[in-house]
Amino acid sequence: xTDGNWQxxxxxxxxxxxxxxxxxxxxxGHAHLIEAAHADGGVHAVVLTTEEEGVALAAGAWLGGQRxxxxxxxxxxxxxxxxxxxxxxxRMPFLTLVxxxxxxxxxxxxxVPMGSTTPxxxxxxxxxxxxxxxxxxxxxxxxxAASLAFDSCVPVAVLFSQRLIGAKVxxxxxxxxxxxxxAGSEARGAxx
Numbered sequence: 568x569t570d571g572n573w574q575x576x577x578x579x580x581x582x583x584x585x586x587x588x589x590x591x592x593x594x595x596g597h598a599h600l601i602e603a604a605h606a607d608g609g610v611h612a613v614v615l616t617t618e619e620e621g622v623a624l625a626a627g628a629w630l631g632g633q634r635x636x637x638x639x640x641x642x643x644x645x646x647x648x649x650x651x652x653x654x655x656x657x658r659m660p661f662l663t664l665v666x667x668x669x670x671x672x673x674x675x676x677x678x679v680p681m682g683s684t685t686p687x688x689x690x691x692x693x694x695x696x697x698x699x700x701x702x703x704x705x706x707x708x709x710x711x712a713a714s715l716a717f718d719s720c721v722p723v724a725v726l727f728s729q730r731l732i733g734a735k736v737x738x739x740x741x742x743x744x745x746x747x748x749x750a751g752s753e754a755r756g757a758x759x
Contacts, residue, residue: 573731574599576706577664578607581636584713586662587611588628588635590621596666596732597638618643619650622661629659634717637663641685641726648692654722655693661722662713663694667729686726694722699731 578600581589589604590613591597604612615621621637628635639647644665654661667685689696697712699705709725716723 573702573705575603577709578603580706580709580713582607582609584662584710584717585634586636586713587633588613588624589638590615590624590635591638592616592618592621592640592643594638594640594666596640596727597664600638600664618646621663622647622650622653625661626653626657626659634660635662637661639663639665641665641667644685644688648688651692651694651722658720660716660720661694662716663722663724664709665724665726666732667726689724694724696724696726698726698728700728701731705731 581600587609588611589600591601591604592615593601601612604610613624615624618637618639621635621639625635625637647663651661653659665685686696686698695712695715697708699708705727712723712725715721
């Protein structure tokens, strides 16, 4: 399965699971899912100002008879910790897809601490954690996660490894550079 195909397959899984609302904080790793959600008339895509709003969005969707998913990056997981008590204490389903940073080929040292603790933080917060490392397991993992979340009314996160989504690179003066020693200041370039 090619890189773009796994993301299309994941969106198909979300549709089959009855997802009608997609909350997200903009993230290049979720770009295909975000674009697909906006293009699909049967899905309401909601841009959020912070990740914990997505937990509330999912709860409201459930109370209104719909299913939702939250798309976020691992660096945003810490923002959701207090709000995760909502689906846990109210026994509501919660599904989130998390693109990982701070792993495979990471150039930004600021991403490493949260990236390395994301699975543990989620598990200690009562969230069931599944992980997709390869393109050929992404859709199957999301299928299992959606079933667990919505059939058992529990919070579930799928972590998409940085190796799967592709390491971000630093771009300066029109060329890609990996690593801070070559890149210099982030203020002189852009992250893609």
